[in-house]
Amino acid sequence: MPALVPELVNAAMESSTLPSDVLRRALVVAQRLGVSELTDWISSELKGYKSDDVPEYRRVRARFMGLDEKGNLIQFPTSPEMIELFSNFAVRDSVSQLMRCAQDKITIYSVPTSIDERFTQRAYEKYGFRMHPVRVLSDIQQQGILEQVKTRVLEWALDLEVKGVLGEGMTFTPQEKQTVQEQHYHFGDVSGSQIQIGSNGSQQTQTQTGGDTAALSALIEVLREAIQQEHIEAEAREELQADLATLQAQAASPKPKWAIIKATAQSIKAVLENAVGGVLSAKALPYLTALL
Known part of the structure; x- marks a missing residue:
């Protein structure tokens, strides 16, 4: 056989x-x-x-x-x-x-x-x-x-x-x-x-390669609080909500994809610079910098 x-x-x-x-x-x-x-x-x-x-x-x-x-x-x-x-x-x-x-x-x-x-x-x-x-x-x-x-x-x-x-x-x-x-x-x-x-x-x-999980968690919290306060323009809020959902999904994953997190951080930074600014930008910028 x-x-x-x-x-x-x-x-x-x-x-x-x-x-x-x-x-x-x-x-x-x-x-x-x-x-x-x-x-x-x-x-x-x-x-x-x-x-x-x-x-x-x-x-x-x-x-x-x-x-x-x-x-x-x-x-x-x-x-x-x-x-x-x-x-x-x-x-x-x-x-x-x-x-x-x-x-x-x-x-x-x-x-x-x-x-x-x-x-x-x-x-x-x-x-x-x-x-x-x-x-x-x-x-x-x-x-x-x-x-x-x-x-x-x-x-x-x-x-x-x-x-x-x-x-x-x-x-x-x-x-x-x-x-x-x-x-x-x-x-x-x-x-x-x-x-x-x-x-x-x-x-x-094996060398562990990845990103700053503390900065990711902090950025998620900053965005969640800002969106709940309802003083952001509708279009910018919609973009930030989508970006927040992406970050939350990655944070919950056992193997977060840092390339996706970085691209999302870039998108958030662009929204803050072009449409939001102010206090939210000041709060989020240190965590965005850590992820970029």
Whole structure:
């Protein structure tokens, strides 16, 4: 009978094998070996991610465009800061969805309803016609995600082969299972590698890169209080409320995206300088400076 791991290696190497099929083969191996880290990752890839907390290879730079009433894509008229903010996109689709979308040259993703209504109304007031803000991904970007998935499975399967974990007869011996249990496989993103492999009990150090969480929390509180006081012009209030919601979502995330936080801070700074000023600007500026 064939061996599970060599078959998985061959499938991951073969360009004609669908990524979804590679993942299902990997799921069999992972479950029979008891590798929960891989099982969780495969489940997210097959079913789709439930939040924006996705692996780094699923974070892409989308084109932030406008979709008019005739279905035409046009450049959306907004600030560079807002374009930067909404261009950073976490692709949550399942592998099967990505495979279908990649058959077309582009895929259009809508933005949250609250953001759509805000920008659509603003475009109508300024230009006299409705334009919905959307994110646009190319087929090349989607294919890139699919290739990353197959590569991760291949690297893991090759590591198993090197360690003599083969799964002859479609099953694994107690010794093979013990060998895997002595390893730690991390399928999140590690700089310079696709997967992180290390022995249990070994120490690994990693520099924590991020931003000023204290400044983020303080800025959220300043904005919340200012908005509640109701002495800000309606348009500026609307922009600050949207920015506040973005900051609160990032602050609540176990892995806040500091690039998004920085872009939002830039947007807030522009609003304060152009439309608000005064006491609120003085209160918020130190925290904005810390985040920029």
